Amino acid sequence: MNHEKLITLPCQYPEEAKNSFKKLIFEEAYLLFIVLGTGETVNKILDLATKAAGSNQDPGMVIWITDYTVVSDIIESLNDPLNKLNDLDNTYAFALSIIDKVVDVIKKDENKLDILRIWKSFQLALKG
Amino acid sequence: MKYILTLLFIVCVNINYGQSIWDLTESKPNGKEESIDSLLVYHNIDISSRILINFNQENIRKELSSLSNQETEIDRLINKVIILNELSKEGLKSLPKYSEGIIAYNKSKSNDEKIKILNSISDTISNLSLNLIGLSEEDDALRAVLNDAFYKAISDGDNSWSNVYLELFQASHKYALTLRMELDQLLENEGIYVQMAATLHRISNNEKQSIHIEGFDSFEPPEFYDPYELNLTLNxxxxxxxxxxxxxxxxxxxxGISKALSNYIDKFDTEIIKPIIDDLTESTTELLKESEKILKQDIPIDELEQTIISLKNSLILIQFELKHLYEKYSETDLSLNVETIKLILKDLQKLSGNVSSIVTDAKKIIKIIDDNKEVIPNNIELAINTFQDSIEKIITDKLDQGRTAINQVHSELTGYRTISEINKLSADFSDKVKKLDLKDLPKMTVLDIKNNTGYREEGDNVVLEMRSGKVNEKPKTLGKEYFTLIKTxxxxxxxxxxxxxxxxxxxxxxxxxxxxxxxxxxxxxxxxxxxxxxxxxxxxxxxxxxxxxxxxxxxxxxxxxxxxxxxxxxxxxxxxxxxxxxxxxxxxxxxxxxxxxxx
Structure with a gap:
C-alpha cells in the first residue's frame, strides 16, 4: 500500500473527521477516491487505490472513512446529479472530480475489482 | 458494441482515420518533401522524384476481409486492431501535454488555477484511457494485458500517472500487433496475398516498362538516366x-507559304473531313436498307403485289368490257325484246366471270392484310428500335472516334495525356511481381522514379497499383495512383x-x-x-x-x-x-x- 496517497479520517473523533473531510473536499484541488467501511475487500480496494493514485505529483488522493455515518451529512450534500450515492450501505467507494462532483461509484456487487477498475474511477474524476 | 462506440469516439475527436491503403510523400530532386493527397488519384510529380509509400496496414487488411471466408471474424479483428492502434497512437501523442500540465499543476499555489490546469489537460487523455478500459471490459485478454502493464508501470520505481499512461498505451499497441498477427495467419491460411507494381507508360511511343520496387518484385532496374542532364545532341x-x-x-x-497553307487545308478536307462524311453517309444508307428489310420481314409482299396487279388488270378488263357493252347496246332499239334481253344477259354473264376474279383478288388482299395485321405494327416497332439503336451506335462510335482524335491531338500538342487516356493505363503484374503474405508486407517502401525508371520524358505516366488475391480467384485492386511526370x-x-x-x-x-x-x-x-x-x-x-x-x-x-x-x-x-x-x-x-x- 502506498501510504503517501492515503488519508484516513479519524472517525473516532467525529468533529475532527468532519472538518478534515470538508477541507479535503472543498479546499484542496485533488481528485478524491473515497473508500467506505472496513473488511477484506475494503483493504484490497485501499491497496489498489493507493497504487493507482499515482505519485506525489499526481492529483489523485485516497480517503478512507471507516464509519461513513460520521460524515454522512457531508456526503449527502455532495453534487451527485445521477444520484449514484443512493445506497451507501451497498457502496465500497466513490470518486469525486476536481469540482467535487460524484463521477463514479463502486458498488458491493461489482465483480471485477482490479487495479484497472480503480484507475477508471480516477480517470472519470480527471475527466470531470 | 464497445468497439463501435469507441470508433465513433475516434471520429468525434477527429483522429486521423482515413480509408486509404497508403500515405504517399513525394521526395523531390531539390530535397523537399511534400505529402501527396491520396483522396485524388491523379498526381503531377517531378520527373526525378522518389515516392515514399507508407502502408496503412489496417486499411489494407480491411479491404482484404471481403476475400476471406471468415469475413465477420476478420472484420472484428481488424476493427479491434484499428481502434487499439489509434487509441495508443493518440494516447502517446497527448502524453507530453499531460506531463507538462502536471508540472504546472504542482507549481501552482492557487486551487482555482490548479483546477483550471487540470481541466485543460484532462479531456483527451482521460477519454482515451477510459475508452481503453471500456474495451477491456469485453476482452479478458486485453484486460489482463492492461493490468500487467499497470503493475509494470508502478513497480519500476516511477508510479506517476504519466508512466502508467505510457505503459498502458504501449501495451495496447503491442496487443494490437498480436491481434494483427492472428489476423494475418487467418488470411494466409486462406491463401490471400498482396502484390504491388508500378509501370512507366511513355507518351511518345506508347511503350511501357515495369519499375522495380524494393521488396515487391525481381525486376532489374535499367541504366540510370538523369532527365535534367544537359544534352545538346539531337535524338x-x-x-x-x-x-x-x-x-x-x-x-x-x-x-509559297499561302499556297502551302491552302494545300494543307485541302488535304485536311480530303483526308479527314471527307472520309468522315462518306463514312456517315454509308452508315445511314445501310441503316435505311436494314430498316426497310425489317419492315417487310414475314409479310408476303411479293404475293400482295402480284394480287394487286391481278386486281388492277381485272378492273381494266371490266372497264373495257362495260364500255364495249355500252357502245353495243346504246344504239340498239330499246324496246327490249326478248332476244335483246337474252343477249344482254349473256354478255353480263360473261362479264360476271371477270367480276368474280376481282372479288377473289380483293378477298386475297384482305386476307393478306388480315393475316399480317399483327406483324406490321411489330415490324414497325422493331424497325424503329433498330433504327434508334443503330443511330445511337453510330453517334457513340463517332463520338469515341472524335474523343480519340481529340486525345491524340491534345497529346501531340501538349505532350501530355488527357485524364481519360491516363485512366486507361494500368500497372503490369507479370510473373516477376511477388505475391506477398500479409506478414511480409513492409511498413513502407519507395517508388524510386529517379533511380529505377531509366529513360523517361516529361508527359510520361507512371501507374502504381496494389492488388490482392486468393489462389484461383480474380485479383482485386486495393489502390491505384496515376502520376504524370513533369520537370519542376x-x-x-x-x-x-x-x-x-x-x-x-x-x-x-x-x-x-x-x-x-x-x-x-x-x-x-x-x-x-x-x-x-x-x-x-x-x-x-x-x-x-x-x-x-x-x-x-x-x-x-x-x-x-x-x-x-x-x-x-x-x-x-x-x-x-x-x-x-x-x-x-x-x-x-x-x-x-x-x-x-x-x-
Missing part, C-alpha cells in the same frame, strides 16, 4: 523530324522546327528553313501543369540552316530567341554568319503535321 526522333522538315521547307519555298526544376530543352526567316537587306519575303532551338526553361510547381502545357516560356538560341544566297548551300545563322506557348512560337533576331546579314526569325514547332503532310 533519333528529332533527326527523323529534321528530314521531314527539310522536305516540307523545300515544298513551302517552292510553292529549371532545365534546358532542345527541339527542332520550321523557322520563317526574313533577311534585313532587300525585299525578300519570308522563307522556310529548318532550325533547332536550345532553350532554358524556368522551374515551376508540379501543380501548374497549365503553365507547362500551354505557356512554358523559354529563352535561348536558335540555329538555322539558311538559304539567303541560292548558290550557297552551306549558310547558317544563330539568333537569341524567346519561346512561348510550349515552344510553338519562337521569335528572335539572328545573324547569318555566312552572308554577314541580320534576319528576323519566327519559328514554329510542328510536332505532327510535318510528319504526315507534304505541301
Amino acid at each position: 533519333d526522333k528529332q533527326l527523323d523530324e529534321i528530314k521531314n522538315l527539310q522536305k516540307a521547307c523545300d515544298s513551302i519555298n517552292k510553292i 526544376q529549371a532545365h534546358i530543352v532542345t527541339n527542332v522546327g520550321i523557322a520563317f526567316v526574313k533577311p534585313n537587306k532587300g525585299d525578300e519575303n519570308f522563307t522556310a528553313v529548318v532550325s533547332s532551338n536550345t532553350l532554358f526553361k524556368f522551374g515551376t510547381k508540379a501543380k501548374r501543369t497549365f503553365y507547362r502545357k500551354f505557356i512554358d516560356v523559354g529563352v535561348g538560341v536558335n540555329i538555322s540552316t539558311l538559304n539567303f544566297e541560292t548558290d550557297n548551300p552551306f549558310e547558317f545563322g544563330a539568333a537569341p530567341v524567346v519561346s512561348i506557348f510550349n515552344d510553338y512560337l519562337v521569335s528572335g533576331y539572328g545573324y547569318n554568319f555566312t552572308q554577314g546579314d541580320w534576319y528576323l526569325l519566327i519559328s514554329i514547332r510542328v510536332p505532327f503535321l510535318m510528319k504526315e503532310l507534304n505541301f
Whole structure:
C-alpha cells in the first residue's frame, strides 16, 4: 500500500473527521477516491487505490472513512446529479472530480475489482 | 458494441482515420518533401522524384476481409486492431501535454488555477484511457494485458500517472500487433496475398516498362538516366523530324507559304473531313436498307403485289368490257325484246366471270392484310428500335472516334495525356511481381522514379497499383495512383522546327528553313501543369540552316530567341554568319503535321 496517497479520517473523533473531510473536499484541488467501511475487500480496494493514485505529483488522493455515518451529512450534500450515492450501505467507494462532483461509484456487487477498475474511477474524476 | 462506440469516439475527436491503403510523400530532386493527397488519384510529380509509400496496414487488411471466408471474424479483428492502434497512437501523442500540465499543476499555489490546469489537460487523455478500459471490459485478454502493464508501470520505481499512461498505451499497441498477427495467419491460411507494381507508360511511343520496387518484385532496374542532364545532341526522333522538315521547307519555298497553307487545308478536307462524311453517309444508307428489310420481314409482299396487279388488270378488263357493252347496246332499239334481253344477259354473264376474279383478288388482299395485321405494327416497332439503336451506335462510335482524335491531338500538342487516356493505363503484374503474405508486407517502401525508371520524358505516366488475391480467384485492386511526370526544376530543352526567316537587306519575303532551338526553361510547381502545357516560356538560341544566297548551300545563322506557348512560337533576331546579314526569325514547332503532310 502506498501510504503517501492515503488519508484516513479519524472517525473516532467525529468533529475532527468532519472538518478534515470538508477541507479535503472543498479546499484542496485533488481528485478524491473515497473508500467506505472496513473488511477484506475494503483493504484490497485501499491497496489498489493507493497504487493507482499515482505519485506525489499526481492529483489523485485516497480517503478512507471507516464509519461513513460520521460524515454522512457531508456526503449527502455532495453534487451527485445521477444520484449514484443512493445506497451507501451497498457502496465500497466513490470518486469525486476536481469540482467535487460524484463521477463514479463502486458498488458491493461489482465483480471485477482490479487495479484497472480503480484507475477508471480516477480517470472519470480527471475527466470531470 | 464497445468497439463501435469507441470508433465513433475516434471520429468525434477527429483522429486521423482515413480509408486509404497508403500515405504517399513525394521526395523531390531539390530535397523537399511534400505529402501527396491520396483522396485524388491523379498526381503531377517531378520527373526525378522518389515516392515514399507508407502502408496503412489496417486499411489494407480491411479491404482484404471481403476475400476471406471468415469475413465477420476478420472484420472484428481488424476493427479491434484499428481502434487499439489509434487509441495508443493518440494516447502517446497527448502524453507530453499531460506531463507538462502536471508540472504546472504542482507549481501552482492557487486551487482555482490548479483546477483550471487540470481541466485543460484532462479531456483527451482521460477519454482515451477510459475508452481503453471500456474495451477491456469485453476482452479478458486485453484486460489482463492492461493490468500487467499497470503493475509494470508502478513497480519500476516511477508510479506517476504519466508512466502508467505510457505503459498502458504501449501495451495496447503491442496487443494490437498480436491481434494483427492472428489476423494475418487467418488470411494466409486462406491463401490471400498482396502484390504491388508500378509501370512507366511513355507518351511518345506508347511503350511501357515495369519499375522495380524494393521488396515487391525481381525486376532489374535499367541504366540510370538523369532527365535534367544537359544534352545538346539531337535524338533519333528529332533527326527523323529534321528530314521531314527539310522536305516540307523545300515544298513551302517552292510553292509559297499561302499556297502551302491552302494545300494543307485541302488535304485536311480530303483526308479527314471527307472520309468522315462518306463514312456517315454509308452508315445511314445501310441503316435505311436494314430498316426497310425489317419492315417487310414475314409479310408476303411479293404475293400482295402480284394480287394487286391481278386486281388492277381485272378492273381494266371490266372497264373495257362495260364500255364495249355500252357502245353495243346504246344504239340498239330499246324496246327490249326478248332476244335483246337474252343477249344482254349473256354478255353480263360473261362479264360476271371477270367480276368474280376481282372479288377473289380483293378477298386475297384482305386476307393478306388480315393475316399480317399483327406483324406490321411489330415490324414497325422493331424497325424503329433498330433504327434508334443503330443511330445511337453510330453517334457513340463517332463520338469515341472524335474523343480519340481529340486525345491524340491534345497529346501531340501538349505532350501530355488527357485524364481519360491516363485512366486507361494500368500497372503490369507479370510473373516477376511477388505475391506477398500479409506478414511480409513492409511498413513502407519507395517508388524510386529517379533511380529505377531509366529513360523517361516529361508527359510520361507512371501507374502504381496494389492488388490482392486468393489462389484461383480474380485479383482485386486495393489502390491505384496515376502520376504524370513533369520537370519542376529549371532545365534546358532542345527541339527542332520550321523557322520563317526574313533577311534585313532587300525585299525578300519570308522563307522556310529548318532550325533547332536550345532553350532554358524556368522551374515551376508540379501543380501548374497549365503553365507547362500551354505557356512554358523559354529563352535561348536558335540555329538555322539558311538559304539567303541560292548558290550557297552551306549558310547558317544563330539568333537569341524567346519561346512561348510550349515552344510553338519562337521569335528572335539572328545573324547569318555566312552572308554577314541580320534576319528576323519566327519559328514554329510542328510536332505532327510535318510528319504526315507534304505541301
